[in-house]
Amino acid sequence: MVSLHTLPNGVRVVVDPMPELKTAALGVWVSAGSVDERQGEYGIAHLLEHMAFKGTERRSTLAIAEEIEGVGGYLNAATSHQRTGYYARVLKDDLALGADILSDILAHPRFDEDELAREREVVVQEIGEAADTPDDVVFEKLTEAAWGAHPLGRAILGTPESVRAQTPSSLRGFMARCYRPQEMILAAAGAVEEDALLKLAEDWFGSFSGEGEGAERRAPPFLGGLRHDKRKIEQTHLAVAFPGVASAHADFFATRLYADVLGGGMSSRLFQKIREERGLAYSVYAFADGFDNAGLLGAYVNAEAKHIAEAATIIRAEMEATAAAMTAEEVARGKALLRSSLMLGLESPANRIEAAAGQLFTYGALMDADEILARIDAITVADMQRCAARALEGPCAVSIVGPCKTAPVEAAFNLS
Amino acid sequence: MVSLHTLPNGVRVVVDPMPELKTAALGVWVSAGSVDERQGEYGIAHLLEHMAFKGTERRSTLAIAEEIEGVGGYLNAATSHQRTGYYARVLKDDLALGADILSDILAHPRFDEDELAREREVVVQEIGEAADTPDDVVFEKLTEAAWGAHPLGRAILGTPESVRAQTPSSLRGFMARCYRPQEMILAAAGAVEEDALLKLAEDWFGSFSGEGEGAERRAPPFLGGLRHDKRKIEQTHLAVAFPGVASAHADFFATRLYADVLGGGMSSRLFQKIREERGLAYSVYAFADGFDNAGLLGAYVNAEAKHIAEAATIIRAEMEATAAAMTAEEVARGKALLRSSLMLGLESPANRIEAAAGQLFTYGALMDADEILARIDAITVADMQRCAARALEGPCAVSIVGPCKTAPVEAAFNLS
Numbered sequence: 053m054v055s056l057h058t059l060p061n062g063v064r065v066v067v068d069p070m071p072e073l074k075t076a077a078l079g080v081w082v083s084a085g086s087v088d089e090r091q092g093e094y095g096i097a098h099l100l101e102h103m104a105f106k107g108t109e110r111r112s113t114l115a116i117a118e119e120i121e122g123v124g125g126y127l128n129a130a131t132s133h134q135r136t137g138y139y140a141r142v143l144k145d146d147l148a149l150g151a152d153i154l155s156d157i158l159a160h161p162r163f164d165e166d167e168l169a170r171e172r173e174v175v176v177q178e179i180g181e182a183a184d185t186p187d188d189v190v191f192e193k194l195t196e197a198a199w200g201a202h203p204l205g206r207a208i209l210g211t212p213e214s215v216r217a218q219t220p221s222s223l224r225g226f227m228a229r230c231y232r233p234q235e236m237i238l239a240a241a242g243a244v245e246e247d248a249l250l251k252l253a254e255d256w257f258g259s260f261s262g263e264g265e266g267a268e269r270r271a272p273p274f275l276g277g278l279r280h281d282k283r284k285i286e287q288t289h290l291a292v293a294f295p296g297v298a299s300a301h302a303d304f305f306a307t308r309l310y311a312d313v314l315g316g317g318m319s320s321r322l323f324q325k326i327r328e329e330r331g332l333a334y335s336v337y338a339f340a341d342g343f344d345n346a347g348l349l350g351a352y353v354n355a356e357a358k359h360i361a362e363a364a365t366i367i368r369a370e371m372e373a374t375a376a377a378m379t380a381e382e383v384a385r386g387k388a389l390l391r392s393s394l395m396l397g398l399e400s401p402a403n404r405i406e407a408a409a410g411q412l413f414t415y416g417a418l419m420d421a422d423e424i425l426a427r428i429d430a431i432t433v434a435d436m437q438r439c440a441a442r443a444l445e446g447p448c449a450v451s452i453v454g455p456c457k458t459a460p461v462e463a464a465f466n467l468s
Numbered sequence: 469m470v471s472l473h474t475l476p477n478g479v480r481v482v483v484d485p486m487p488e489l490k491t492a493a494l495g496v497w498v499s500a501g502s503v504d505e506r507q508g509e510y511g512i513a514h515l516l517e518h519m520a521f522k523g524t525e526r527r528s529t530l531a532i533a534e535e536i537e538g539v540g541g542y543l544n545a546a547t548s549h550q551r552t553g554y555y556a557r558v559l560k561d562d563l564a565l566g567a568d569i570l571s572d573i574l575a576h577p578r579f580d581e582d583e584l585a586r587e588r589e590v591v592v593q594e595i596g597e598a599a600d601t602p603d604d605v606v607f608e609k610l611t612e613a614a615w616g617a618h619p620l621g622r623a624i625l626g627t628p629e630s631v632r633a634q635t636p637s638s639l640r641g642f643m644a645r646c647y648r649p650q651e652m653i654l655a656a657a658g659a660v661e662e663d664a665l666l667k668l669a670e671d672w673f674g675s676f677s678g679e680g681e682g683a684e685r686r687a688p689p690f691l692g693g694l695r696h697d698k699r700k701i702e703q704t705h706l707a708v709a710f711p712g713v714a715s716a717h718a719d720f721f722a723t724r725l726y727a728d729v730l731g732g733g734m735s736s737r738l739f740q741k742i743r744e745e746r747g748l749a750y751s752v753y754a755f756a757d758g759f760d761n762a763g764l765l766g767a768y769v770n771a772e773a774k775h776i777a778e779a780a781t782i783i784r785a786e787m788e789a790t791a792a793a794m795t796a797e798e799v800a801r802g803k804a805l806l807r808s809s810l811m812l813g814l815e816s817p818a819n820r821i822e823a824a825a826g827q828l829f830t831y832g833a834l835m836d837a838d839e840i841l842a843r844i845d846a847i848t849v850a851d852m853q854r855c856a857a858r859a860l861e862g863p864c865a866v867s868i869v870g871p872c873k874t875a876p877v878e879a880a881f882n883l884s
Binding site: 070072073074075105106113114116117118120121122123124125126127141142143169170171172173174175176177178180181183184185186285286287317318319323324327328329330331332333334335354355356359381384385388389390391392393395396398399400401 | 486488489490491521522529530532533534536537538539540541542543557558559585586587588589590591592593594596597599600601602701702703733734735739740743744745746747748749750751770771772775797800801804805806807808809811812814815816817
């Protein structure tokens with residue numbers, strides 16, 4: 053059974069044994085992301101995640117890589133708007149090494165000046181890759197259209213200029229302010245035992261300290277409007293969003309289920325109308341994203357420019373039509389898909405620790421599968437309709453990347 | 469324990485129970501891919517995979533989607549140069565439905581004229597998406613540089629023109645020729661029981677027939693040379709390859725291990741020299757790909773144009789240096805990473821059926837984990853050096869997408 057503990061310094065520890073496995077997934081999450089950056093720091097949360105791997109007081113950059121890969125393990129990390137996560141995947145016997153390294157890179161990063169100079173350039177290359185990926189850009193610009201200059205509207209990677217402006221001192225400052233043990237979660241699943249993992253947690257994470265003030269996260273006003281990046285590519289990417297709800301909101305599951313009925317699977321409205329019935333696009337879907345104090349409810353399609361006006365019109369019409377009436381079969385299918393995606397997620401230790409950390413940050417408690425299933429079961433069509441109707445009142449944010457006549461899209465979403 | 473059976477019609481059946489799971493992965497693979505296409509058929513293997521979902525004698529397009537998603541399951545499919553695979557992920561009790569649907573879409577596809585007209589356009593949109601994805605294009609052009617007009621050198625998706633030229637009759641012709649029960653594999657893993665699955669296999673796949681002549685696959689001569697797509701993007705993508713070995717070749721594992729030491733992880737030569745020591749790129753790695761009668765050994769990097777010449781020089785130098793001398797530690801790390809990636813793969817039912825089908829196509833038999841581990845253990849540095857030296861004799865294929873002065877790259881790989 054999964055268990056939750058809190059170390060004296062506030063670090064929460066989740067242990068989730070899966071006795072049939074021979075490998076373990078171990079992760080540390082901190083409640084620090086791009087939304088916590090102040091002016092002059094844009095991109096620092098992500099740059100800090102990179103610099104964690106660039107040497108500690110005890111280990112060089114190369115030694116970190118060689119030690120973990122010497123036992124066939126691997127390390128990874130990811131930075132989002134609100135969180136940074138560091139992961140190790142190891143065989144059962146190497147869990148202690150994984151805990152040691154994750155602790156070391158978070159507690160004792162070296163932030164060497166020369167290493168930083170090179171790593172800033174690596175991140176600049178990563179920014180270039182993202183800029184060449186239209187479906188990354190279209191969502192970056194969508195959040196900008198939704199929330200403008202608010203931190204949730206800013207790109208996680210920052211800009212080449214903002215990244216090149218960071219120093220060892222700015223990294224130390226951000227870390228001292230935002231990496232706090234009471235906002236840190238250590239989670240392990242797979243070939244792990246509760247007692248042994250708790251011992252590792254105490255040994256390696258029990259001495260984390262930090263008096264940082266943290267960051268106050270404020271709800272962003274939803275601005276809406278159009279962003280259009282006119283680049284000449286084969287396909288045009290369109291993403292639209294209305295105000296959704298925060299991830300902890302009682303309506304989050306109902307909003308997510310509405311999005312699934314609208315565009316969550318092959319049998320969904322958007323897939324059937326846009327792809328199967330008209331052949332307009334290969335990729336089309338709807339989504340509901342939740343953050344601490346905001347959310348998005350929207351849809352995405354990627355098609356030749358000449359199909360975009362028609363696709364936009366269908367998306368808007370189906371958003372309204374789905375909000376107005378859903379069949380019992382559609383809702384039952386949506387619930388079945390949500391349930392089975394939960395079951396599938398439970399089979400992977402990496403998914404389990406990610407989900408556990410997400411629940412602790414969102415609800416302050418773990419939510420077991422039965423409770424999630426009960427929440428899904430309890431959703432009514434009226435709940436979904438209320439959520440959709442509230443969102444569709446607007447405002448609306450629209451992002452387009454690629455060649456496109458924007459007037460029909462603006463008309464479809466009442467922007468003009 | 470995993471078991472292998474052969475139905476009277478030649479369909480092979482793999483059953484791989486994982487008693488702790490509540491879901492199952494079920495897949496059907498046929499030894500039919502883009503290499504089996506004749507002139508006038510380019511893209512048909514992949515288009516056929518799409519059309520399998522567009523209605524059968526018993527089910528409409530919508531009914532296929534609604535039935536599987538009604539139980540929270542999902543369907544997917546993929547076409548490669550040599551194979552086409554169709555998958556279902558379902559909860560334990562829905563395995564029979566998954567087998568029914570996979571059988572139905574393969575045995576009784578409708579190939580309706582109107583559905584085909586629309587689906588051709590969906591595939592044209594998919595071709596557009598691939599054309600906008602530089603790291604797809606760079607590998608398409610790499611195989612073209614390696615193998616020219618040979619089927620292995622051609623893009624799997626075909627071209628808009630070649631796809632629009634396909635008809636219900638051409639689809640039926642390709643299917644009759646290449647979808648043969650003796651080249652078909654049904655594999656299930658997860659919440660499955662041997663007897664029950666065998667019964668489903670007999671019921672749903674026992675009557676597959678086919679007298680198709682199949683296709684003779686010939687080894688392609690490795691041509692080599694440069695392809696340069698000069699599009700204006702932020703980053704330039706460089707992929708290079710030398711002749712590797714076929715997937716069934718005794719040297720395949722040694723070639724793969726050489727590629728891992730060269731550029732397989734954070735501690736690898738290319739990652740350290742190009743990313744960690746010089747900050748030239750975010751993405752860099754080496755690879756060994758195996759096909760029925762050919763292979764590639766190469767490397768990829770993605771960086772600003774001004775870094776490409778230096779990256780190319782380092783890649784060539786490290787290919788030679790690694791072939792000349794490797795440390796015992798490097799080889800041990802490479803073996804540890806190969807072993808643990810095998811162990812991790814065993815934890816996912818979807819990975820297990822994919823691997824089982826691959827082994828049957830490659831070796832004509834299943835290879836258990838212990839045998840793979842023994843093969844990895846047995847690799848010597850001399851094996852790896854022999855494989856690398858043979859590959860580096862050339863010729864060399866180079867593919868570049870993005871702005872680039874090609875002369876220094878051609879010089880690095882002796883193309884000029």
